Amino acid sequence: MRTLTRKGAATRQRILEGAAAHIREHGVANMTLDDVLARTATSKSQLFHYFPAGREELLLAVARFEADRVLEDQRPQLGDLTSWPAWQSWRDKVVDRYRRQGRLCPLNSVMSQLGSRTPGAQAVVTELMHRWQAEIATGVRHMQDAGEIDPGLDPDRAAAALLAGIQGGVLIQMSTGEIDHLEAALDMGIAHLRASKLASP
Amino acid sequence: MRTLTRKGAATRQRILEGAAAHIREHGVANMTLDDVLARTATSKSQLFHYFPAGREELLLAVARFEADRVLEDQRPQLGDLTSWPAWQSWRDKVVDRYRRQGRLCPLNSVMSQLGSRTPGAQAVVTELMHRWQAEIATGVRHMQDAGEIDPGLDPDRAAAALLAGIQGGVLIQMSTGEIDHLEAALDMGIAHLRASKLASP
DNA sequence: GCTACCATGGACTGGCAAGTCCAGTCCGGA
């Protein structure tokens, strides 16, 4: 796969997106390679041509693909947490994204299938979490500079807590179908940041 | 399976715990029925005798088993959130439990394997979440009665947020190995409850 | 101690799905 013609790259992409779509609809456990082939009008030799290590490599590629989407879907709000209304609008976007996504989280399901034996899969998620947390922390620092958040607060730790709340809220939504926890976690996290200013000066 | 002799019940239990242990060590995807049989010194006919619907029924039983453990492992602290030191001690117990458990969460992996197509599996998790949240909410109410938390705060919503933080913290620990997020989420949640009193009276 | 039913061992089957192979086609550069 050293050189890819345009046509080859397109085929590879079609397989990748087909697999991602199938997983989003049916979950990873219900995905066979043949499903992907049927959906993308490709053949087994093509799949193994572009993903020589087979299923596992394909799944890893899907994980990367979905991980990228996660942050992209929060743009531009995530990169612009510079006022309380901006935070609120980001909060709404996150809730909306996951409400829409429904009960199947491709990333989570791919992860639990690849499991901990695949170092690559862990790296993908770890990097996603770090990037996400870093962006939130940047937002916290902005607000500290603007005097809207207690400067004594550790931005990374606050971002970590907020991120955990989001992840948990999404996870609970996935298993129970209720979105309340995600909303509560975000609201409480943001409220805590806002309240910190009142308590400190 | 209407009547079970003592011996039969013991065998059933051995199979159940063996499966749970194997899943905790290797994950659900790497569990075959034969693995369980080998580990528990039983035979296939026994497994299907006690779990007629086979793998799926066994997995569901494991899910129930693990769901019960989750709350039991937090006793007695979870049922006694009546002072700030008690909250702290509960917080420590939760962190410790998941630090010990390491990177494989049996419940999460069983869930993502059974997926959303099994209503039973969802019911197990949903009930666990509700019970967990209810116990935290009871703790919040205690503290409100004691005048330690703003009475205007909605206990259920606060509990939901805290629970989301825990779930997310655990999830992140599972994928990245870092326990910081869980700690940060718990600490922030509790700090928020404590701070509410100062802001209100 | 007899009898009905529970408990057990382990061989067997059937199907599914990952991965292999080879024959053939298309494309791009010289």
Place this chain on the structure above:
DNA sequence: TCCGGACTGGACTTGCCAGTCCATGGTAGC
């Protein structure tokens, strides 16, 4: 135009693993 390598189709192999079956051994109640 021609050649090498990328691309494609699909049949085939292989191994695994859930689930079935039946014969036999144990046990509890009468």
